[in-house]
């Protein structure tokens with residue numbers, strides 16, 4: 001552990017300087033969700049690909065229904081059906097003067113027709129009053145023939161969705177850099193793209209350490225607690241966009257920890273450990289990381305604190321989250337962030353340091369949580385340690401423009417953390433914050 005105290009920003013800069021976006025790969029659409037596109041995608045097929053009906057109804061010629069009303073309907077001969085998926089009328093036939101084709105939503109406008117009359121504006125071929133729906137073809141095949149009475153006129157192209165009215169062949173569908181959400185995935189599918197070139201989701205291995213840790217569902221014996229960090233941080237990694245792997249707690253034994261980390265390197269783009277980074281006699285993360293992979297960690301000593309090809313353990317001017325480790329390990333120089341074990345410390349550290357690293361690996365432009373300013377909603381002044389940036393848990397009220405602390409500053413308070421939706425940032429030079437003080441707030445949702 002070096003003597004220099006790092007600021008929050010220096011530590012974050014050090015991490016982000018070492019993390020590069022992952023190499024792009026071709027992914028099938030379902031796997032590409034949430035990923036950043038690295039190619040401009042052009043439209044190969046116009047949307048819609050052909051003029052088609054936006055209503056279930058009758059494809060007609062405009063002059064045939066001019067002046068039509070319920071009292072004086074236009075009577076047309078039905079010459080067949082055009083269902084979605086059919087390429088016009090059977091035998092390539094056209095709609096001739098005095099004729100209509102029954103047409104379904106999405107079906108191509110048959111040759112000769114100029115507009116569509118919704119079925120509700122006709123008698124539906126029944127000879128009765130206005131129809132509310134078409135009869136199913138299987139029940140009444142005769143609906144595709146006979147006569148239809150049209151009760152209203154239509155203008156040319158009425159209820160017709162023109163070919164290319166959405167996008168045209170050769171248009172830019174999505175620009176490189178776009179984050180693929182549901183609508184973008186839908187567009188890619190609509191233009192017929194089965195896969196796209198994107199930066200993949202980073203694989204994050206979360207590994208908690210501590211001989212006191214039992215897994216939820218197990219019986220607690222004396223001195224044990226449940227491992228919550230590995231669950232919280234795996235969830236946080238997923239939430240950040242990563243593929244997350246949780247490794248159940250490793251005992252405080254440098255050999256088994258080293259072996260576990262070496263095993264995990266193969267599936268990690270980034271490794272996150274919790275616990276074992278302070279100054280106790282069983283804080284084995286430091287010990288274990290001194291000889292993982294081909295690049296041994298180096299104790300950098302005072303002064304220049306760069307992780308010269310290993311994991312550097314350092315103290316940060318922040319609370320919670322003071323002891324931290326960062327470096328790269330293994331043959332691929334995989335980034336490793338060693339977070340403190342206290343549950344709130346590890347979560348806050350994840351939000352501040354791991355999440356931006358994950359999002360940098362993904363190639364996202366916006367790697368940070370949104371920040372706002374809000375007035376402190378407290379009865380008494382809050383105290384904050386001098387020289388440290390404090391991150392209190394809070395609830396943000398956007399309407400009132402206020403933030404209310406939940407729980408105290410203790411880094412073991414997981415129940416309060418679960419009530420919070422924000423972190424309240426009290427800067428290094430602030431030792432007391434009066435009620436109403438405007439504070440920076442990091443929104444967690």
Ligand SMILES: Nc1nc2c(c(=O)[nH]1)N[C@H]1C(S)=C(S)[C@@H](COP(=O)(O)OP(=O)(O)OC[C@H]3O[C@@H](n4cnc5c(N)ncnc54)[C@H](O)[C@@H]3O)O[C@H]1N2
Nearest residue numbers: 208210227228229230275276277278283322340341342345
């Ligand atoms: N003499 C000093 N003691 C401590 C210092 C210090 O400067 N001098 N720093 C304190 C601070 S601040 C922190 S933060 C912790 C960090 O300690 P470690 O990273 O070594 O973590 P552990 O000692 O392993 O655990 C701390 C605490 O958290 C609990 N824990 C650990 N892992 C989990 C988990 N997966 N799920 C739930 N809870 C976990 C653990 O039982 C301990 O209670 O050091 C302080 N001490």
Ligand code: MOO
Nearest residue numbers: 320321322345411
């Ligand atoms: O820095 Mo520790 O993270 O205060 O609890």
